[in-house]
Every structure is written in structure tokens, then in C-alpha cells.
Amino acid sequence: MDPMSISTSSASWKSGDGVSDQFPAGLRVLVVDDDPTCLRILEKMLRNCLYEVTKCSRAEVALKLLRDNKDGFDVVISDVHMPDMDGFKLLEHIGLEMDLPVIMMSADDSKNVVMKGVTHGACDYLIKPVRMEALKNIWQHVVRKKKHEWKDKDYEQSGSVEDGERQQKPSEDVDYSSSANEGNWKSSKKRKDEEDEGDERDDTSTLKKPRVVWSVELHQQFVTAVNQLGIDKAVPKKILELMNVPGLTRENVASHLQKYRLYLKRLSGQHHNGLGNSFMGPTDPTFGPMSSLNGLELQALTSTGQLPPQSLATIQAAALGRVANNKSAVSVPLVDQRNIFSFESPKIRFVEGQQQHNNNKQVNLLHGIPTNMDSKQLAALHQSAQSFGNINMPIHSQSTQSNSVMGQMVQPQSRAQILNEINGSHALNIPSSVGQPVFSQAIPSAVLGRNGIDNVRVQTHASVSQPSALVDFSRSQRAEFPGNNTFSKGSGGFIPNYDVFSDLNQNRTDDWGLQSVGSAFDAPQHSNLQGRLDVAPSVLVQPGFSSDQRRGHVRTPSGNKVAFSAADGLGNNTNLGQQIKAEDMGFQNGLFPDQFGQDDLMSALLKPQQEGLVPVESDFGFDGYHLDNLPV
Amino acid sequence: MQRQLANMKQSLFDQGYLDEQFIQLEELQDDTNPNFVEEVVTLYYRDSVRLIQNIENALDKNPLDFAKLDSHMHQFKGSSSSIGARKVKIECTQFREYCRAGNGEGCKRTFQQVKKEYATLKKKLEAYFQFARQAGPVEKACRPK
Numbered sequence: 001m002d003p004m005s006i007s008t009s010s011a012s013w014k015s016g017d018g019v020s021d022q023f024p025a026g027l028r029v030l031v032v033d034d035d036p037t038c039l040r041i042l043e044k045m046l047r048n049c050l051y052e053v054t055k056c057s058r059a060e061v062a063l064k065l066l067r068d069n070k071d072g073f074d075v076v077i078s079d080v081h082m083p084d085m086d087g088f089k090l091l092e093h094i095g096l097e098m099d100l101p102v103i104m105m106s107a108d109d110s111k112n113v114v115m116k117g118v119t120h121g122a123c124d125y126l127i128k129p130v131r132m133e134a135l136k137n138i139w140q141h142v143v144r145k146k147k148h149e150w151k152d153k154d155y156e157q158s159g160s161v162e163d164g165e166r167q168q169k170p171s172e173d174v175d176y177s178s179s180a181n182e183g184n185w186k187s188s189k190k191r192k193d194e195e196d197e198g199d200e201r202d203d204t205s206t207l208k209k210p211r212v213v214w215s216v217e218l219h220q221q222f223v224t225a226v227n228q229l230g231i232d233k234a235v236p237k238k239i240l241e242l243m244n245v246p247g248l249t250r251e252n253v254a255s256h257l258q259k260y261r262l263y264l265k266r267l268s269g270q271h272h273n274g275l276g277n278s279f280m281g282p283t284d285p286t287f288g289p290m291s292s293l294n295g296l297e298l299q300a301l302t303s304t305g306q307l308p309p310q311s312l313a314t315i316q317a318a319a320l321g322r323v324a325n326n327k328s329a330v331s332v333p334l335v336d337q338r339n340i341f342s343f344e345s346p347k348i349r350f351v352e353g354q355q356q357h358n359n360n361k362q363v364n365l366l367h368g369i370p371t372n373m374d375s376k377q378l379a380a381l382h383q384s385a386q387s388f389g390n391i392n393m394p395i396h397s398q399s400t401q402s403n404s405v406m407g408q409m410v411q412p413q414s415r416a417q418i419l420n421e422i423n424g425s426h427a428l429n430i431p432s433s434v435g436q437p438v439f440s441q442a443i444p445s446a447v448l449g450r451n452g453i454d455n456v457r458v459q460t461h462a463s464v465s466q467p468s469a470l471v472d473f474s475r476s477q478r479a480e481f482p483g484n485n486t487f488s489k490g491s492g493g494f495i496p497n498y499d500v501f502s503d504l505n506q507n508r509t510d511d512w513g514l515q516s517v518g519s520a521f522d523a524p525q526h527s528n529l530q531g532r533l534d535v536a537p538s539v540l541v542q543p544g545f546s547s548d549q550r551r552g553h554v555r556t557p558s559g560n561k562v563a564f565s566a567a568d569g570l571g572n573n574t575n576l577g578q579q580i581k582a583e584d585m586g587f588q589n590g591l592f593p594d595q596f597g598q599d600d601l602m603s604a605l606l607k608p609q610q611e612g613l614v615p616v617e618s619d620f621g622f623d624g625y626h627l628d629n630l631p632v
Numbered sequence: 633m634q635r636q637l638a639n640m641k642q643s644l645f646d647q648g649y650l651d652e653q654f655i656q657l658e659e660l661q662d663d664t665n666p667n668f669v670e671e672v673v674t675l676y677y678r679d680s681v682r683l684i685q686n687i688e689n690a691l692d693k694n695p696l697d698f699a700k701l702d703s704h705m706h707q708f709k710g711s712s713s714s715i716g717a718r719k720v721k722i723e724c725t726q727f728r729e730y731c732r733a734g735n736g737e738g739c740k741r742t743f744q745q746v747k748k749e750y751a752t753l754k755k756k757l758e759a760y761f762q763f764a765r766q767a768g769p770v771e772k773a774c775r776p777k
């Protein structure tokens with residue numbers, strides 16, 4: 001057998017068109033476990049099931065494999081305890097970037113760990129030693145996931161969303177399946193806002209995987225509803241009722257809620273230990289993908305030029321800390337740079353928030369914060385965004401881009417769309433942990449350098465400190481939300497990365513108003529952000545960058561690195577760390593979609609990171625803006 | 633000879649050295665991988681050396697880092713359980729109990745037991761495989777699954 005065959009032999013069934021006669025034979029499984037004995041046994045068992053097995057003993061290698069072979073695998077099985085990367089982090093990454101079903105396994109059968117698996121979006125949790133029977137049925141998760149996606153999509157379709165783009169977005173820009181995110185973003189925007197934000201991307205027409213696009217507004221409504229009910233009491237049914245959105249199903253809400261909780265959990269990360277596992281909704285495999293968008297989204301945004309330069313400047317400025325004046329609102333978006341993966345989506349959202357003008361909905365980025373933010377906050381954000389834009393300029397080689405990026409970010413929906421497209425919806429989920437304004441200072445520069453995305457980060461950072469209003473939301477929210485990051489899925493609003501920055505900012509909690517925003521992002525991308533929610537603010541910012549990327553500017557990947565590291569630094573929470581990493585990567589991808597193999601970047605990023613970013617937090621230097629480091 | 637082999641195996645089960653998981657391994661053995669079980673067991677004994685070393689090192693530290701000990705043991709336990717090493721696994725569980733209780737002495741004592749069971753099983757399995765090889769392929773075909 002050819003273990004490495006990433007062939008598309010199973011493609012037929014994978015596409016969801018139907019199940020081939022051979023199904024589930026040929027299912028392409030990637031199994032990750034640091035224990036060689038277990039790995040060998042699993043490999044043999046899976047082969048006996050007639051699956052195509054690829055085994056891997058390191059999480060980073062696994063990620064690289066996944067990134068290098070988009071659509072090369074159908075399901076991933078991973079151990080929880082691994083030396084180089086926590087299994088849950090890997091789970092998040094995969095969720096954000098690739099939106100593949102992930103099955104966790106461990107000898108540990110304690111309830112908390114199993115719960116953790118579930119809340120992080122694992123499709124299943126197997127207790128070791130794994131038996132053949134358990135493996136035989138893993139294919140059901142793949143089918144279910146696809147089916148779920150289709151179902152969601154249908155809903156969306158009915159809403160006359162144009163999402164088409166969502167899924168289709170070619171991955172050229174984005175290595176990961178961000179395309180889906182992008183599409184989501186776009187479509188959500190369209191659907192929800194029906195405005196012409198300038199959705200450039202409106203082309204998607206073939207939704208491959210129907211998903212509910214959680215636009216900023218929608219997310220905002222969602223967050224409002226959740227807040228009203230109280231995170232503990234927020235059940236999908238009630239949320240659905242409160243939201244009163246036609247065409248939205250309880251399942252949509254449930255899965256979104258799941259992500260959101262995860263997101264919040266991540267944000268609060270260290271604050272809350274017991275958060276969230278209560279996510280309610282069915283475990284939504286799509287949870288992961290959301291985050292990936294973030295980086296991409298920004299790029300998309302940037303590239304699309306949607307964001308008016310000034311917003312970008314504002315954002316940047318905000319990020320840099322200028323935000324002080326601005327008003328916190330901005331901070332939110334910036335945060336997410338880091339989370340490239342997931343943040344991207346949120347970023348977009350954030351940006352939107354910034355751009356008041358585009359839609360008022362934009363503010364929605366903050367949507368998570370609906371309670372706190374109101375238009376004026378958004379305006380503040382906007383302003384911040386603007387300032388950021390300035391900041392970004394220097395950093396980005398493409399100065400114009402930066403601005404545009406920023407501008408884009410600010411721009412409401414359109415940006416998000418762009419980003420979505422680019423990123424494929426990193427689900428800007430704003431990390432609940434937003435509280436990490438940390439990056440406000442350091443990040444901006446660092447972030448900016450990266451590719452614009454960096455800027456975003458920076459900004460977020462700055463904004464983080466600022467938008468107390470936003471933060472408030474997050475703060476309070478955080479506590480409530482278990483931190484399910486399910487939210488990130490598309491919610492773009494979350495800026496998971498932001499958490500990373502938190503070190504820089506104290507406000508973290510406040511800024512996370514973005515969280516809500518993140519939700520908005522959720523829709524499109526599901527994959528991403530699960531974990532990313534942390535950086536909500538930055539996420540928003542990012543979108544701008546994404547656009548930049550799109551333009552084809554080649555941002556120095558290093559930028560991503562920076563962001564990445566920053567992310568690490570911020571990543572106090574493990575989640576963050578992961579996210580950031582992932583985000584960075586995602587971001588990178590988003591940024592340079594055309595140019596770089598995101599994988600490379602990511603790999604590069606990953607390498608240093610190995611563990612998760614922990615150390616980075618302070619080291620990263622968000623404190624000091626690593627602009628210099630950023631090659632930009 | 634085959635009967636002897638079967639008896640050997642049966643006694644390993646009866647005495648509780650091996651559990652159901654070992655049978656799973658045997659079921660995986662087929663023509664394409666005729667020595668699968670032995671291969672896996674060999675892999676285990678090779679890799680577990682470092683896991684055991686990790687625990688030894690951790691036990692030498694002062695003060696003891698129970699979290700780390702628990703983590704290392706978790707790894708080792710997972711590995712051992714995957715080949716069906718029942719007694720080893722039981723001792724590992726006991727070790728983890730002591731870790732959670734913060735009982736350093738208990739940990740050290742139990743670890744000695746772990747190593748003892750580990751070594752005993754190794755000898756028994758080595759004998760078993762050697763015998764199996766002598767018994768020849770025919771025996772394999774007849775081996776009850």
C-alpha cells in the first residue's frame with residue numbers, strides 16, 4: 001500500500017456527491033501519535049479497514065502534510081498527549097485551516113479530557129487501546145460532516161445568499177481551505193446585509209458546502225441573544241427565538257454556539273477553567289475552519305482594497321497604541337492578526353466594524369459586543385482602524401496596501417468578504433480572551449511588518465487597550481462563555497490572536513468585544529477559529545491585510561512570523577498559542593496567497609513554535625513592536 | 633509443538649500477563665504481515681526503554697514533579713496497554729494514583745513493581761515468540777484467533 005498516497009482515490013465520495021461503491025474503502029486517514037507502538041498498531045488496523053493510511057509521529061509534520069495536501073485527507077486521528085504539540089492545539093489548527101473531521105484518542109479517559117476534546121471540536125474521542133471496531137466506523141464522521149455542511153448551506157441558499165464564493169474560492173491564495181471561508185464571508189455579507197458593500201467577490205456561485213454564513217450582523221444578533229439569556233442559559237432554541245432570523249435553524253445556532261463557547265473559553269483561557277464545555281449544539285466539525293480565515297480575510301480585505309486606507313491607518317494607529325484616543329473599538333480588530341487562522345474571519349469583521357461607513361453593520365465585528373458597542377464604539381474602532389492604517393503603512397511594503405487594508409477592514413462587509421475569500425474565513429472569531437490587548441503596542445509594529453496583517457495585529461493590540469467598551473463585553477462575556485470557540489467558525493469577529501497580544505494590553509478583556517464580532521465571522525468559515533477566538537480584535541484588523549495580500553503584494557512572510565510569535569506571546573492561553581500560531585500561518589497564507597506557499601511560511605513558523613508559543617508572549621516582543629523584524 | 637505454543641499463550645492470559653488487546657494484535661496478523669505481533673512487541677520494548685528512563689530521571693529529582701511523573705507514566709501506560717501488557721498496566725495505574733496523591737514513596741515503590749512486571753513479560757514473550765518461530769508457519773495458520 002502506499003501510505004503516502006494522497007491520491008484522490010476517494011475523492012469521489014469525498015466530494016459529497018455520493019458515496020462510491022467502495023466507500024468507505026479508500027478513506028484517507030492521517031494518524032498522528034508520538035508512540036511508535038500505537039502508531040504501528042493503528043496503521044495496521046486502519047489498513048485492515050481498507051483505508052489509506054498515512055502515519056505521522058509529530059504534530060507539526062502532520063500539519064505540514066495537511067497543508068501541503070489540501071483535500072488530501074478525509075479524516076485525521078490524533079493522540080492527545082504529544083511532546084511537540086498538544087493534541088488539542090493540533091485539533092484546533094486543523095479545524096481552522098482544513099475543516100477536516102478530527103478524532104482524538106488517548107489512554108486518558110477522564111471526563112475532563114474527553115470533554116475538552118468535544119469542546120475543541122473533535123468528532124470523536126477514542127480511548128486507548130483502540131480497538132478495530134472503533135476504527136471501522138470512523139468514516140461516519142466524514143460523511144456526517146459533509147452532510148452537515150451541505151445542510152447548512154441549503155439554509156443559506158434559501159436566504160439568497162450568494163455565497164457561492166465561499167466554497168469555491170480557489171486556494172491559490174490560500175493554502176488552506178480558506179477559500180471556503182472567504183466565500184462564506186462574502187456570502188454572509190451579502191446575505192445579511194444586502195448592501196453593496198462592494199463585495200467584490202460575489203462570484204461564488206457554487207456553494208459546495210452550504211453553511212450558514214455568520215455575518216457580522218448575524219453574529220451580533222447571536223451574541224446579543226446569548227448575552228440576554230446569559231451564557232449559561234443560552235440554549236440554541238432560545239437563542240434562535242431571540243434572534244428571530246428567518247431561515248436560521250436551531251442546528252445552525254447550536255453549532256455556532258459551540259464555537260462561540262470555545263472561543264470564549266479560549267479567550268478567558270486562563271481565567272476560566274471550567275468554561276465551557278457546555279456548548280450546546282451538536283459538535284460541529286466545521287468548527288475548526290473558521291479561524292483560518294482570519295489571516296486570509298484580512299488579506300482579502302486588503303487586497304480588495306475595500307478598506308479605505310484611512311481605516312487601515314486608523315486601525316494601525318490604534319494598534320500602535322495610538323488608539324488610546326480612538327476608542328477602543330478599534331482594538332478589537334487588530335487583535336486578530338495573529339490568529340491568522342481563525343482570526344482572519346474575525347478580522348474582517350472587525351474591520352467592518354471599523355468602517356462605520358460601510359455598513360453600520362460593520363461594527364458588527366464587534367458584534368460580539370453588541371451590548372457594549374454601539375455605533376459610536378464602532379466609530380471609535382473605525383478611527384482606531386484608521387490610525388492603524390497609518391501605522392501599517394510604514395510597515396507594509398505596500399504602504400498603499402496597508403491603508404487599503406485598513407480601509408478594508410473598516411469597510412464593512414465587503415471586507416469581510418474579501419477576507420473571507422482570501423482566507424477562507426478564518427473565522428475571525430474573536431477570541432474571547434480578548435482581554436489580551438497586549439499586543440497593542442508591540443504588535444502593531446510587528447504585525448504591520450508582516451504583511452499588513454501584522455499591522456492589523458498591531459492595531460488590534462492597540463485597539464485592545466482602547467476599546468474598553470468592547471472589552472467590557474468580552475470580559476463579561478468571557479466569564480460566561482465557556483470559551484467554546486465554536487464561535488470562531490466564521491465569526492470572524494473573534495480575533496483569537498488577540499489574546500496573544502494580551503500581554504501587551506491589559507485591556508484584553510475589554511477589547512474582546514470583538515468576540516461578538518467574531519461570531520459574525522463564524523458563518524463562513526467554520527473551520528477556523530475555533531480556538532482563535534482569542535484574538536478578536538486583531539482579527540478584525542487583519543482582514544484589511546488580507547486584502548492586501550490579495551493584491552498580490554508579497555508580504556514578507558516574516559511578517560507572519562512576527563505575528564506568529566506575537567501570537568505566541570499573547571497566547572497565554574494555550575489556545576491562543578495555538579491559535580496564533582495557526583493564525584499566523586493562516587494569516588500568512590491569506591496574505592500571500594499567491595505568492596507564498598503558505599505552507600512554507602507556516603512551516604517556518606511552526607518550527608520555531610513547536611510548542612506552542614508559550615514563551616513568546618512576552619518575549620515576542622510585542623512589547624516592542626518588532627517592526628524591524630518584519631521584513632515587510 | 634503447536635499445542636505447546638497454544639498452551640504457552642493460554643497461560644499468559646490465564647496468569648493475567650496479557651489481555652484482550654493482545655488478541656486484537658493477533659487478529660491483525662495476516663499474510664501480508666505474518667509477524668505483526670512480534671514486530672509490535674519488539675517495537676514496544678525498544679521504545680519503552682526511553683519512556684522508562686524518563687520516569688527514572690523524574691523520580692531522581694528532588695522535589696518530585698508529580699505532574700511530570702504522571703505525564704510520563706501516562707505515556708508508558710498507553711504504550712503498554714496497546715500491546716495488552718495487563719500486569720504492567722495495572723502497576724502503571726497504581727503509580728498514577730500515587731502521583732495524584734503526591735506520594736513520592738508510593739511512586740517509587742510502585743515503579744519497581746512496574747519494572748518487574750515489564751521485565752517478566754518481556755522474558756515470557758521472548759520465549760513465546762521464539763517458540764512460535766520454531767513451531768513454524770504451520771502453527772501460525774492453526775493458531776486460534
